[in-house]
Amino acid sequence: MKIAVMGAGAVGCYYGGMLARAGHEVVLVGRPLHVDAVRRDGLRLQALAFDERLPVQASTDAAALQGARLVLCCVKSGDTETAAAQMRPHLAPDALVLSLQNGVDNAERLRRVLPQEVVAAVVYVAAEMAGPGHVRHHGRGELVLGQCSRGEELVQLLAAAGVPAEVHPDVRGVLWGKLIINCAYNAMSALAQRPYGELVQGQGVTAVMRDVVAECLAVAAADGVPVPADIEATVLRLAATMPTQHSSTAQDLARGKPTEIDHLNGYVVRRGEALGVPTPANRVLHTLVKLVEGRGPDG
Missing domain, CATH: 1.10.1040.10 (N-(1-d-carboxylethyl)-l-norvaline Dehydrogenase; domain 2)
Known part of the structure; x- marks a missing residue:
């Protein structure tokens, strides 16, 4: 499956890296410094149990989201509306947008701009960008998802990538x-x-x-x-x-x-x-x- 990450900071790079490691086609959309490093050397995911460089795509342009069935929105909360406007022309009609953001109202704000299905997720991960194209994982990594049309599919996809996830009736x-x-x-x-x-x-x-x-x-x-x-x-x-x-x-x-x-x-x-x-x-x-x-x- 093609999976895109909009906002490739620590959270986006960790989950994007885990999904790439599981064999999915992953593209990261982020800032030039990180994009250049990933294009040159791959994404370095330094986790508790492994330290690997992963061959993922990277771009500064939201057009890279084209063809993605799953989009992880990981931008800062203050950039939500701007990111949604950038994503909208490039999202497939059946794309599912998963908000992996701090705060409680980002999914609602995305829905005001995007016609696609948007699902809120609660993120429990300790990670940081240790340098350009280098994410360091300190612990945890589970997700709690809101109810959606592809909830069971998402849980299975994430579990297969080593990301524990569950759907909660009242996210x-x-x-x-x-x-x-x-x-x-x-x-x-x-x-x-x-x-x-x-x-x-x-x-x-x-x-x-x-x-x-x-x-x-x-x-x-x-x-x-x-x-x-x-x-x-x-x-x-x-x-x-x-x-x-x-x-x-x-x-x-x-x-x-x-x-x-x-x-x-x-x-x-x-x-x-x-x-x-x-x-x-x-x-x-x-x-x-x-x-x-x-x-x-x-x-």
Whole structure:
């Protein structure tokens, strides 16, 4: 099957690489630096159990999506509408678009632009771009998918590529669960530039996390979203399972790139305002990240 990745960062390269390793025809659409490296040397996927260079196609042009039956949309949340507009002229009518993005509303935003079937997915993977055309996998890798017409086919295809996946009847609640984890970790990891294991050892950090989670739960309840019951315990456990992981927000700040904080803590703040739920802890974290983001990597 031809599979395309729109937004070939760490997440897109990991899953694209795993699918290429399973024998699928994979094309990555990304930035010139990464595209040039992949064209020259292949995609280097450095995982826990192997380190391989994979022969995948790469392009800076969304026209490379032509003929793909499955498209993994992995662009930053702030680029969703732009990416959708770029993809639309090149997507086959029967293409399935899988949103592998942070935040809770990207699939909905894609559907406003694309006539194709769009499915939200919740991503649990620790990965980073270690250099041009080089993705390093630190752990996990499972996906939770929303219901769709090809759900069973997708689960089997991903499983055959070494990617555990399941279809969930209410993916919105699972997306919110991931959002809460990101709200608890990403901003503080970014501001401190510390991996999760070190972060939670900081004075007052777990107390702030509990405040953030409590606000998120209050907003979710007001919005009618059924969040997993054990989410607070899941948040507090995460550092032990990913002690060396830096959040994507931390990686963005370190490289002077725009972050997705507007679609994480910022989203909770906006929904809280709309629903009359106060979110002071999320507001402070969102504000601080935006201040640092504006300074650039050497500010």
